[in-house]
Amino acid sequence: xxxxxxxxxxxxxxxxxxxxxxxxxxxxxxxxxxxxxxxxxxxxxxxxxxxxxxxxxxxxxxxxxxxxxxxxxxxxxxxxxxxxxxxxxxxxxxxxxxxxxxxxxxxxxxxxxxxxxxxxxxxxxxxxxxxxxxxxxxxxxxxxxxxxxxxxxxxxxxxxxxxxxxxxxxxxxxxxxxxxxxxxxxxxxxxxxxxxxxxxxxxxxxxxxxxxxxxxxxxxxxxxxxxxxxxxxxxxxxxxxxxxxxxxxxxxxxxxxxxxxxxxxxxxxxxxxxxxxxxxxxxxxxxx
Amino acid sequence: xxxxxxxxxxxxxxxxxxxxxxxxxxxxxxxxxxxxxxxxxxxxxxxxxxxxxxxxxxxxxxxxxxxxxxxxxxxxxxxxxxxxxxxxxxxxxxxxxxxxxxxxxxxxxxxxxxxxxxxxxxxxxxxxxxxxxxxxxxxxxxxxxxxxxxxxxxxxxxxxxxxxxxxxxxxxxxxxxxxxxxxxxxxxxxxxxxxxxxxxxxxxxxxxxxxxxxxxxxxxxxxxxxxxxxxxxxxxxxxxxxxxxxxxxxxxxxxxxxxxxxxxxxxxxxxxx
Amino acid sequence: xxxxxxxxxxxxxxxxxxxxxxxxxxxxxxxxxxxxxxxxxxxxxxxxxxxxxxxxxxxxxxxxxxxxxxxxxxxxxxxxxxxxxxxxxxxxxxxxxxxxxxxxxxxxxxxxxxxxxxxxxxxxxxxxxxxxxxxxxxxxxxxxxxxxxxxxxxxxxxxxxxxxxxxxxxxxxxxxxxxxxxxxxxxxxxxxxxxxxxxxxxxxxxxxxxxxxxxxxxxxxxxxxxxxxxxxxxxxxxxxxxxxxxxxxxxxxxxxxxxxxxxxxxxxxxxxxxxxxxxxxxxxxxxxxxxxxxxxxxxxxxxxxxxxxxxxxxxxxxxxxxxxxxxxxxxxxxxxxxxxxxxxxxxxxxxxxxxxxxxxxxxxxx
Numbered sequence: 001x002x003x004x005x006x007x008x009x010x011x012x013x014x015x016x017x018x019x020x021x022x023x024x025x026x027x028x029x030x031x032x033x034x035x036x037x038x039x040x041x042x043x044x045x046x047x048x049x050x051x052x053x054x055x056x057x058x059x060x061x062x063x064x065x066x067x068x069x070x071x072x073x074x075x076x077x078x079x080x081x082x083x084x085x086x087x088x089x090x091x092x093x094x095x096x097x098x099x100x101x102x103x104x105x106x107x108x109x110x111x112x113x114x115x116x117x118x119x120x121x122x123x124x125x126x127x128x129x130x131x132x133x134x135x136x137x138x139x140x141x142x143x144x145x146x147x148x149x150x151x152x153x154x155x156x157x158x159x160x161x162x163x164x165x166x167x168x169x170x171x172x173x174x175x176x177x178x179x180x181x182x183x184x185x186x187x188x189x190x191x192x193x194x195x196x197x198x199x200x201x202x203x204x205x206x207x208x209x210x211x212x213x214x215x216x217x218x219x220x221x222x223x224x225x226x227x228x229x230x231x232x233x234x235x236x237x238x239x240x241x242x243x244x245x246x247x248x249x250x251x252x253x254x255x256x257x258x259x260x261x262x263x264x265x266x267x268x269x270x271x272x273x274x275x276x277x278x279x280x281x282x283x284x285x286x287x288x
Numbered sequence: 289x290x291x292x293x294x295x296x297x298x299x300x301x302x303x304x305x306x307x308x309x310x311x312x313x314x315x316x317x318x319x320x321x322x323x324x325x326x327x328x329x330x331x332x333x334x335x336x337x338x339x340x341x342x343x344x345x346x347x348x349x350x351x352x353x354x355x356x357x358x359x360x361x362x363x364x365x366x367x368x369x370x371x372x373x374x375x376x377x378x379x380x381x382x383x384x385x386x387x388x389x390x391x392x393x394x395x396x397x398x399x400x401x402x403x404x405x406x407x408x409x410x411x412x413x414x415x416x417x418x419x420x421x422x423x424x425x426x427x428x429x430x431x432x433x434x435x436x437x438x439x440x441x442x443x444x445x446x447x448x449x450x451x452x453x454x455x456x457x458x459x460x461x462x463x464x465x466x467x468x469x470x471x472x473x474x475x476x477x478x479x480x481x482x483x484x485x486x487x488x489x490x491x492x493x494x495x496x497x498x499x500x501x502x503x504x505x506x507x508x509x510x511x512x513x514x515x516x517x518x519x520x521x522x523x524x525x526x527x528x529x530x531x532x533x534x535x536x537x538x539x540x541x542x543x544x545x546x547x548x549x550x551x552x553x554x555x556x557x558x559x560x561x
Numbered sequence: 562x563x564x565x566x567x568x569x570x571x572x573x574x575x576x577x578x579x580x581x582x583x584x585x586x587x588x589x590x591x592x593x594x595x596x597x598x599x600x601x602x603x604x605x606x607x608x609x610x611x612x613x614x615x616x617x618x619x620x621x622x623x624x625x626x627x628x629x630x631x632x633x634x635x636x637x638x639x640x641x642x643x644x645x646x647x648x649x650x651x652x653x654x655x656x657x658x659x660x661x662x663x664x665x666x667x668x669x670x671x672x673x674x675x676x677x678x679x680x681x682x683x684x685x686x687x688x689x690x691x692x693x694x695x696x697x698x699x700x701x702x703x704x705x706x707x708x709x710x711x712x713x714x715x716x717x718x719x720x721x722x723x724x725x726x727x728x729x730x731x732x733x734x735x736x737x738x739x740x741x742x743x744x745x746x747x748x749x750x751x752x753x754x755x756x757x758x759x760x761x762x763x764x765x766x767x768x769x770x771x772x773x774x775x776x777x778x779x780x781x782x783x784x785x786x787x788x789x790x791x792x793x794x795x796x797x798x799x800x801x802x803x804x805x806x807x808x809x810x811x812x813x814x815x816x817x818x819x820x821x822x823x824x825x826x827x828x829x830x831x832x833x834x835x836x837x838x839x840x841x842x843x844x845x846x847x848x849x850x851x852x853x854x855x856x857x858x859x860x861x862x863x864x865x866x867x868x869x870x871x872x873x874x875x876x877x878x879x880x881x882x883x884x885x886x887x888x889x890x891x892x893x894x895x896x897x898x899x900x901x902x903x904x905x906x907x908x909x910x911x912x913x914x915x916x917x918x919x920x921x922x923x924x925x926x927x
Binding site: 120121188248 | 293294295296299301302303304305306308309310312313314315316317319320323330331332333369372373374376377379380383384386392395396398399401402403404405406407408409410411412413414417429430432433436440465466487490491494496497501510513514516517518521525526528529532533536537539540541544548
Binding site for chain 2: 613614615634635636637638640641642644646648650651652661662665666709710713
């Protein structure tokens with residue numbers, strides 16, 4: 001048993017490691033490594049314009065005492081939350097149509113079409129929006145021709161929202177449609193059988209059953225909008241200073257990486273907390 | 289939907305919502321296509337003349353061509369590595385029981401939850417420390433981290449449809465683990481592996497933040513677009529955009545077709561005679 | 562004495578703290594048809610999978626022709642398995658499925674094709690050789706699975722509930738074919754099932770497992786007529802159980818002093834007076850009458866319900882003490898009885914039809 005078994009064990013283990021090891025190794029080195037470095041870096045100091053490993057709280061105290069950091073933080077949070085809710089409302093009729101009014105075979109095609117833009121040049125789409133909304137752009141021209149103001153629509157929340165929608169609609173549509181598509185049709189029939197009218201079916205059967213998926217839609221829209229800086233910069237313009245813009249400025253600015261690290265960690269903490277609370281709420285069940 | 293189930297609002301309301309959403313999603317894509325053929329310098333509704341001069345200008349631009357070369361190198365390498373990792377991990381998960389199994393999956397699904405700006409900073413700091421900042425290799429390594437979760441999700445879904453017995457049955461009939469993988473698992477997973485390669489290629493081709501932060505002077509196509517966004521109106525961006533849309537959309541649709549066809553044939557096989 | 566073909570020695574399998582298989586000792590002779598039966602989760606499939614090398618034993622030995630094969634990897638063992646869901650390879654034709662094992666063993670093409678053709682023919686599926694396996698009927702798929710394993714000419718074929726996917730009619734037809742094949746080929750079959758009818762009609766010997774252990778091993782008749790424990794009696798079904806103290810009366814009669822009175826037995830048994838014992842009586846040995854005075858062991862009961870099972874009827878009775886009794890009657894006997902639910906009847910049987918189950922302390926060592 002001994003020799004043969006040991007050899008065999010080694011061969012089996014080698015085969016296993018060949019498949020199991022690559023991803024954890026790569027992610028430990030190139031994902032966990034950088035993320036841990038980010039944490040460490042928040043305690044480093046900048047001496048004579050050089051980044052120096054250290055254990056110093058100066059970046060933390062500096063960043064946390066900035067008044068405009070907190071106002072930026074809350075503005076970012078509020079704007080992305082608003083966008084997330086609005087995008088979800090905008091997407092709902094479309095998701096409902098895909099889930100209930102379109103045959104399952106066609107539904108996959110529509111979902112594919114809805115998801116595809118997620119993977120295609122976001123930057124160019126934002127540029128197109130800039131052209132659409134800017135002075136002399138398509139939309140102001142249209143508005144002007146019907147007698148409204150033809151002023152640029154850029155640097156407004158409308159522009160920022162459209163940017164956020166461009167980014168998050170695909171994900172929200174897919175999550176909502178899957179959630180609505182999975183609602184048990186028998187439950188809906190049972191409700192009708194017990195005298196529920198269409199609106200009551202929607203309110204008491206469909207929405208509660210789809211709640212986890214719908215909530216995840218809001219959450220993902222929030223996460224993506226909150227971390228986004230291109231729309232905020234090029235559509236919202238200087239009007240909306242957000243945390244990611246602040247962060248990019250800090251990073252591109254050069255040597256203030258410890259401060260950038262602190263801002264990053266704050267962002268991560270907020271996202272994590274929001275996600276946990278939302279997920280817990282989404283999957284909460286009545287009764288025990 | 290069954291006839292006794294009526295909708296709370298008339299069908300046209302829901303369908304209008306559906307149309308609106310698709311207009312918002314596809315209008316910017318379409319406008320890039322239209323304006324890329326407009327001879328005017330400033331994009332406006334009344335296009336005076338159509339021409340392909342901006343295309344000629346883009347293809348004559350050494351800066352763009354250099355960026356294109358970088359983008360393709362990075363996307364190809366990323367697709368190769370990310371698909372390998374994205375197949376290996378779910379295969380190990382599917383085939384073996386081991387300690388920390390769930391942790392590996394959780395670890396691999398983490399990167400998409402990290403804001404891309406934060407991830408970029410972490411990568412920039414990391415590659416600066418190891419002296420690789422500003423290289424194409426650094427972008428590839430980072431893009432693999434971003435793209436692998438997609439490959440993994442696709443491969444995992446496909447592997448889950450394969451009853452575990454098939455592979456063990458092959459071994460029971462004398463196939464070594466390698467033969468069983470090659471003859472039983474790979475033919476089943478092939479569409480997913482193909483789709484994963486296409487999607488990871490598209491993800492890398494499209495990624496701008498990490499490439500911008502980590503790449504330094506090595507620019508990719510999205511980074512040149514980002515630089516143009518900051519400056520003046522530049523009609524060539526419509527050309528680059530149109531080409532980018534054409535490339536990524538065909539990649540994504542090809543991937544979706546692969547997956548759709550494989551699930552259909554899978555369903556046919558499940559039908560009992 | 563000839564050597565057993567397949568032997569399990571003190572075989573154990575645990576998953577963490579859960580012991581799926583405990584101290585199994587079993588030897589299977591060449592040419593034997595052995596069925597392993599038990600409720601789900603009893604460890605029967607785990608035992609079979611260990612034989613095939615799909616699970617590693619936590620402790621113990623598996624020997625094939627005296628050679629220990631514990632450490633042989635799956636692909637080097639010659640113990641093909643017919644899977645519960647058949648596990649036919651979906652991307653291959655019938656022929657490719659059947660040739661698969663030969664290809665893996667690098668059997669030269671001419672011989673491979675000859676053997677494949679022979680088995681396709683033998684199992685009556687030669688006409689479907691180039692079909693996709695997905696396009697076959699349940700029975701045809703079953704035959705492909707059998708051909709795929711048998712073409713390797715194994716010494717032992719392992720079968721894991723192979724007929725469970727078939728409908729009742731097809732299952733009975735395949736049972737007949739399996740039995741005929743096994744006779745003709747003289748190959749050892751180890752057959753795991755939860756179906757009594759399959760196990761009892763096919764097997765030379767039956768193993769009843771419960772909670773990871775072997776509860777009883779014997780011929781179908783043995784198990785049917787002489788269940789060794791309450792578990793086996795209940796599992797086999799159609800048996801009424803009484804429990805009480807073993808007692809010898811002043812007249813020298815031996816019986817069980819149960820809540821339903823003294824129930825006599827013919828066999829003096831190995832147990833001593835005063836031991837707690839279980840008495841089993843088969844449903845077809847119980848006589849039901851509307852008047853008392855027909856037999857030795859007679860218990861007044863209430864007729865609870867009738868359950869029709871083709872030509873026979875199962876009557877469910879309950880005694881005053883609450884013991885449940887099952888009696889099996891022919892249809893015409895029931896008509897003669899003309900009793901209705903709720904009516905008082907009498908169940909009786911001969912002392913020699915009562916089987917004393919092994920008292921736990923004296924469990925026979927076979």
